Every structure is written in structure tokens, then in C-alpha cells.
Amino acid sequence: MSRTLRVLVVEDSEDDTLLLIRELRRGGYDPVFQRVDTRADMNNALDRRQWDIVIADYSLPNFSAPEALGLLKERGFDLPFIIVSGSIGEDTAVAAMKSGAHDYIMKDNFARLLPAIARELREAVGRRERKKAEEALRESEERYRDLFENANDIIYTLDLEGNFTSFNRTGERITGYSRDEIIGSNFANIVKPGQQDVFHQMLKRKLAGEEQISYELEIVAKDGRQILLDVSTRLIYKEGRPVGVQGIARDVTERKSLEAQLRQAQKMESIGTLAGGIAHDFNNILTGIIGFADLALFNLSAQHPLYHSLQEIKNLGERAARLTRQLLAFARKQMLEPQPFNLNDVITDLSKFLRRVIGEHIDLQTILANDLAIVHADVSQIEQVLVNLCVNARDAMSHGGKLVIETRNVDLDEMYCQTHPWAKPGNYVLLSVSDTGVGMDRATQERIFEPFFTTKELGQGTGLGLAMVYGIIKQHEGLIHVYSEPGHGSTFKIYLPAISGQAKAAERPIIEAPRGGSETILIAEDETSVRELIVAILETQGYSVLTASNGEDAVRVFEQNREGIDLIISDAVMPRLGGRELYEILQRRFPALKFLFISGYSVNAMSERFIIDEGLELLHKPFNTIDLIRKVRELLDR
Numbered sequence: 001m002s003r004t005l006r007v008l009v010v011e012d013s014e015d016d017t018l019l020l021i022r023e024l025r026r027g028g029y030d031p032v033f034q035r036v037d038t039r040a041d042m043n044n045a046l047d048r049r050q051w052d053i054v055i056a057d058y059s060l061p062n063f064s065a066p067e068a069l070g071l072l073k074e075r076g077f078d079l080p081f082i083i084v085s086g087s088i089g090e091d092t093a094v095a096a097m098k099s100g101a102h103d104y105i106m107k108d109n110f111a112r113l114l115p116a117i118a119r120e121l122r123e124a125v126g127r128r129e130r131k132k133a134e135e136a137l138r139e140s141e142e143r144y145r146d147l148f149e150n151a152n153d154i155i156y157t158l159d160l161e162g163n164f165t166s167f168n169r170t171g172e173r174i175t176g177y178s179r180d181e182i183i184g185s186n187f188a189n190i191v192k193p194g195q196q197d198v199f200h201q202m203l204k205r206k207l208a209g210e211e212q213i214s215y216e217l218e219i220v221a222k223d224g225r226q227i228l229l230d231v232s233t234r235l236i237y238k239e240g241r242p243v244g245v246q247g248i249a250r251d252v253t254e255r256k257s258l259e260a261q262l263r264q265a266q267k268m269e270s271i272g273t274l275a276g277g278i279a280h281d282f283n284n285i286l287t288g289i290i291g292f293a294d295l296a297l298f299n300l301s302a303q304h305p306l307y308h309s310l311q312e313i314k315n316l317g318e319r320a321a322r323l324t325r326q327l328l329a330f331a332r333k334q335m336l337e338p339q340p341f342n343l344n345d346v347i348t349d350l351s352k353f354l355r356r357v358i359g360e361h362i363d364l365q366t367i368l369a370n371d372l373a374i375v376h377a378d379v380s381q382i383e384q385v386l387v388n389l390c391v392n393a394r395d396a397m398s399h400g401g402k403l404v405i406e407t408r409n410v411d412l413d414e415m416y417c418q419t420h421p422w423a424k425p426g427n428y429v430l431l432s433v434s435d436t437g438v439g440m441d442r443a444t445q446e447r448i449f450e451p452f453f454t455t456k457e458l459g460q461g462t463g464l465g466l467a468m469v470y471g472i473i474k475q476h477e478g479l480i481h482v483y484s485e486p487g488h489g490s491t492f493k494i495y496l497p498a499i500s501g502q503a504k505a506a507e508r509p510i511i512e513a514p515r516g517g518s519e520t521i522l523i524a525e526d527e528t529s530v531r532e533l534i535v536a537i538l539e540t541q542g543y544s545v546l547t548a549s550n551g552e553d554a555v556r557v558f559e560q561n562r563e564g565i566d567l568i569i570s571d572a573v574m575p576r577l578g579g580r581e582l583y584e585i586l587q588r589r590f591p592a593l594k595f596l597f598i599s600g601y602s603v604n605a606m607s608e609r610f611i612i613d614e615g616l617e618l619l620h621k622p623f624n625t626i627d628l629i630r631k632v633r634e635l636l637d638r
């Protein structure tokens with residue numbers, strides 16, 4: 001079997017070419033050839049096809065072997081090149097070899113030709129393979145360099161002393177240090193104080209046989225920012241001996257802080273559910289205890305031997321009710337009565353009271369923005385927030401200090417919210433309360449909003465103040481944030497959503513002595529103790545009372561007594577038919593019918609919103625006997 005050999009012959013003589021071809025055939029090749037004798041022809045031949053070898057005469061009338069070699073080089077071909085010639089001297093031959101010819105064969109020594117070709121073809125294969133391997137290596141190096149530089153993580157290597165030997169571009173970006181600054185410097189230099197020994201500890205573990213070690217590490221960037229890294233490292237070996245450490249570090253600062261915030265939010269949510277559930281039941285029980293005590297007191301003279309005990313029962317019940325209210329506030333289960341107002345007015349109205357609460361030794365300063373936007377909120381709840389914050393500030397400044405209450409309009413934009421994960425974009429009215437008191441450490445700050453978390457002595461605090469503040473602000477779709485450092489005071493910042501529009505002067509109730517009457521009132525309430533209490537109170541006032549334990553029942557009772565009923569007192573939330581449905585059914589048919597709603601808390605704020613939206617009357621549980629009597633009379637007289 002003969003092997004195809006593609007030969008480009010640079011030769012002016014047809015005869016010599018044929019001679020050459022014959023020799024090749026004799027050597028077992030099947031030559032495919034073309035003869036060229038000018039640069040232009042050779043150029044074309046090179047374009048037309050691939051060649052295995054070039055065999056050239058040394059000098060031609062219009063071309064030459066050195067010129068042919070030059071052309072190959074110019075065009076980047078690496079082909080075996082053999083000069084076959086009759087008449088050149090040794091010097092020329094050497095020069096030709098130096099310029100890149102692979103062999104030089106005299107025409108009268110053709111015997112050398114075939115072995116020379118065989119050798120050259122072999123070497124050409126070797127050269128090609130080497131070149132391919134080099135190219136592959138270069139490509140893979142480029143690929144790895146690209147990966148190394150542009151990975152999302154910091155990639156670095158250290159020697160066994162912990163000195164950086166390489167550091168990628170991502171590392172420069174995250175730490176702010178340039179490669180020049182980092183390489184040669186020690187790992188410990190960028191690690192947060194207190195964790196500097198981590199390199200040696202990890203190295204020890206690795207040398208003891210642990211292969212891949214992952215750990216968290218805090219470093220300090222060039223600008224002083226602390227960065228939390230998730231690091232994973234392994235040893236680098238050279239000839240079987242460890243020579244350094246290779247590490248990949250991911251910046252998890254933001255992820256960790258988001259996780260912590262989420263955990264915190266979930267914790268608050270579940271505590272809220274628990275607290276709300278307990279508080280709801282307590283509220284109903286307390287309504288009964290306070291109410292019946294109240295009722296009994298109403299019927300006794302102050303000289304009666306039981307009067308004092310009943311008074312005490314009522315006082316204690318009210319104290320419990322206050323706690324319950326605080327818990328309900330935290331659980332965001334309070335019924336809000338929002339109205340548009342200017343926060344500055346509330347602060348001004350309250351400042352005299354606040355001054356008395358915080359005492360002489362504390363300097364109170366208010367900095368109120370002139371153009372403050374209006375908020376839509378429950379005035380008494382916001383007052384409560386302000387009082388709680390001021391009382392805490394007072395307690396933090398037992399040796400005196402300064403309390404500053406400030407208001408300001410702020411727009412939180414997307415950018416701000418990206419760097420402050422607790423924030424939500426929007427226009428807000430900011431209320432900030434700052435003190436120069438003892439401040440708080442991190443651990444305390446993380447827990448201050450939990451109900452019953454207090455650092456105060458037994459009997460000094462219940463730990464419900466900030467829980468309430470938190471719940472109230474959240475229920476108003478607001479934000480709350482604390483800045484504090486031990487020994488440097490605290491600032492509580494509260495952001496309430498701003499609205500456009502006009503403020504309404506806060507409504508103040510008119511006080512009037514309670515009176516009874518003889519009208520007929522239907523009470524719809526599922527909680528037996530509360531229902532019986534209302535019956536008892538109203539009957540002592542001379543009213544005729546009908547009862548129903550849910551909305552359906554109420555409709556039925558109403559149908560039977562339709563002419564006689566002047567007022568319906570209904571719980572907002574009842575099984576079967578709720579307060580709203582009852583109202584809608586009866587109101588449609590008897591528009592003059594009067595309603596008074598009572599509510600313990602809002603299970604679902606939406607289902608009770610109608611009371612406020614429709615401008616209906618509402619009484620919160622636990623209510624006070626006097627308030628109930630007064631409200632009933634007021635409604636009947638309208």
C-alpha cells in the first residue's frame with residue numbers, strides 16, 4: 001500500500017520534477033504534486049490545498065528556495081522544507097538550513113532523499129502535536145485565569161506562614177485592597193481582631209489530615225467595614241509535601257443579616273400569635289370581672305363592708321386589663337381608630353405631661369419640622385408609643401441627661417432600602433426619640449421588642465413597653481429602628497407612612513353624667529359572661545333587654561319584636577352571622593335603627609373596618625360601666 005504524499009515542488013525544470021516524483025514512487029509514496037516556479041504560483045498553490053512537504057531547487061530564474069522559505073514563514077506555514085540542488089556551495093547550504101530549510105540534498109546523492117523525507121514527516125507530526133498541546137495548555141490557562149479572576153468568590157493562596165501568594169480580582173473588589181497590597185502580607189492582617197489565630201488552627205487541622213475545612217470568618221475591609229466570609233480551604237501539595245493553602249471565600253454578610261432579620265420577624269410573629277390568643281381570652285374574662293365588680297359597686301353605698309373589696313377587685317382587674325391591652329397591641333390585634341393628623345400637634349399637646357413624667361433632672365428638647373406631612377394613625381396609640389419611649393429614656397438616664405424628640409419628613413428610596421434591609425421604600429414622617437442614657441449592647445437590642453423582655457429589676461418593668469410600640473407601629477404599616485451603643489445613649493426611629501391631605505383636630509369626648517332610660521335594647525354577643533354583664537348593667541338603668549348569642553339569633557329575635565327595639569348592641573365578631581352582616585341585613589330594612597358595636601380586638605382588621613368606615617359607634621372590651629351607660633343614652637337621644 002502506498003501512502004499519499006502531497007508535494008509542492010519549487011522547480012523550473014520539468015525533467016527534474018519528474019525525476020523527483022519517480023524517486024518518491026520508488027520509495028513507496030503516491031505523490032500528489034504541483035510544480036511552481038514563481039512566488040505568485042506558490043502563493044496560489046498554498047491557497048488551493050494542504051501540503052505535506054515542500055521540495056525546492058535552490059535557485060530558479062524567477063524564484064529561489066530562500067524566497068520560498070520566506071513566503072512560507074510569512075504565511076505562517078510550518079511545513080517540512082527540503083532543498084534539492086546540484087550546484088551550490090557548502091556556505092550557501094548552511095545559510096539555507098539556518099533560514100529554516102530542514103535538509104539539503106545534492107541531486108547526485110538522491111539516496112538520501114527518501115530517508116530525509118521520512119524523518120521530516122515524522123518530525124512534522126511531532127511538531128504539530130506539540131503545538132496543539134501548547135495551544136490547549138494556553139487555552140486552559142486562559143480559561144482558569146478567567147475563572148479565577150471573575151469568580152463571585154474571593155480565591156487566594158497562602159504559604160504555610162499565612163502570607164498571601166495570590167489573590168483574585170473579586171478579592172480586590174470585596175476587601176478594597178489591591179493585589180500589590182495583599183500579596184506578601186499576612187492573612188492575620190485582614191482578619192478581625194480576636195480571630196487572627198484561625199489560620200494556624202485551621203492549618204493544624206489540615207496537616208492532621210482533615211481534607212477540606214469550611215468555616216466562617218470576619219475580616220475587616222480597607223475602609224473598615226466588617227465582612228463575614230464563608231471560607232473553604234485545602235492544602236496545596238508539591239511533590240507530596242504541603243507548601244501552602246488554597247482558599248475560596250464567599251461574602252455572606254448580606255445573606256446573614258437578612259437571615260437574622262427574617263428569623264427575628266418570624267420569632268416576633270409567633271410570639272405575637274401566642275400573646276394575641278391568650279390576651280383575647282383574658283380580655284373577655286376581665287370584661288366580666290371588672291364589669292360585675294363595677295355593677296356591684298354601683299348598687300352599694302361607699303359605707304358598705306364589701307365596698308372596699310369590690311373596689312380592689314375592680315382595680316386589680318383594670319391592671320390586668322392594661323397588661324392585656326399591651327399584649328393585644330403587641331399582637332397587632334387592637335382596633336385602630338385612625339384619623340389624619342399632624343404628629344407635631346400630638347407632641348406639643350403631650351409635652352407638658354411628658355415633662356412631668358421624665359422629671360426635672362432630664363432636659364427635654366423638641367425639634368419639630370415646620371412642613372411636616374400628615375399621618376393617618378390612631379392618635380391615642382401614637383401617644384402611647386411616645387410615652388413608652390420617653391419613659392424608657394427616662395429610666396436609662398437615672399443621673400440626668402438629655403431627651404430629644406424630633407420630627408422630620410423622609411423619603412426612603414430603593415437604594416436606601418437595599419442597604420438597610422429593615423426599611424421599605426416610601427414617604428414617611430420620622431419620629432425620633434434620642435437619649436443620652438446608658439445605651440444597649442447588641443444582645444439586648446436584639447430582644448427589646450419581645451414581650452416581657454426587661455433588664456429592669458423585678459417590679460420595675462414588665463417588658464411590655466417596646467413590645468407595644470413595635471406592635472402599634474407595625475399595625476400602622478410603619479417602620480421602627482434602633483441605634484444604640486453601651487454608654488452612648490439610644491435613638492429610636494419610628495417611620496409612619498405619610499399621606500397627602502389635611503389634619504383633623506383630634507376629637508375629645510364630652511364628659512356628662514350617665515343617665516338610664518326605658519327603651520328596649522337587643523344585645524347580640526356570643527360570650528356569655530359579657531352578654532350577662534351588659535344585661536345586668538342595662539337593667540339596673542331601667543332598660544328592657546333582649547338577648548341573642550349570635551347574628552342569626554339576633555335577626556330572629558328582632559323579627560319577633562321588630563316594633564319595640566330601639567337599639568342593637570352587637571359584638572363585632574360572632575359565629576354564624578357577624579356584626580357586619582347583622583348590621584347590613586337590618587340597616588337596609590330599617591335605616592333608622594341604631595347600633596352600638598363592641599369589640600375585643602380585631603381578628604381580621606378588614607372584617608371590622610366597616611365600623612370605622614361607616615362612622616358607627618364602637619366600645620372596646622373591657623369597657624367601663626359608665627362608658628356603656630353613657631354611650632347607650634347618647635345614641636338613643638340622637
Ligand SMILES: Nc1ncnc2c1ncn2[C@@H]1O[C@H](COP(=O)(O)OP(=O)(O)OP(=O)(O)O)[C@@H](O)[C@H]1O
Binds near residue numbers: 396
Ligand atoms: N432608651 C433606652 N435606653 C437603654 N435601654 C433601653 C431603652 N429603651 C429600652 N431599653 C431596654 O429595653 C428593655 C425593654 O424595654 P420595654 O420598654 O419593652 O420594657 P421595660 O421598660 O423594661 O418595662 P415596661 O416598659 O413594660 O415597664 C428595657 O428593660 C431596657 O433594657
Ligand SMILES: [Mg+2]
Binds near residue numbers: 388392461465
Ligand atoms: Mg418600658
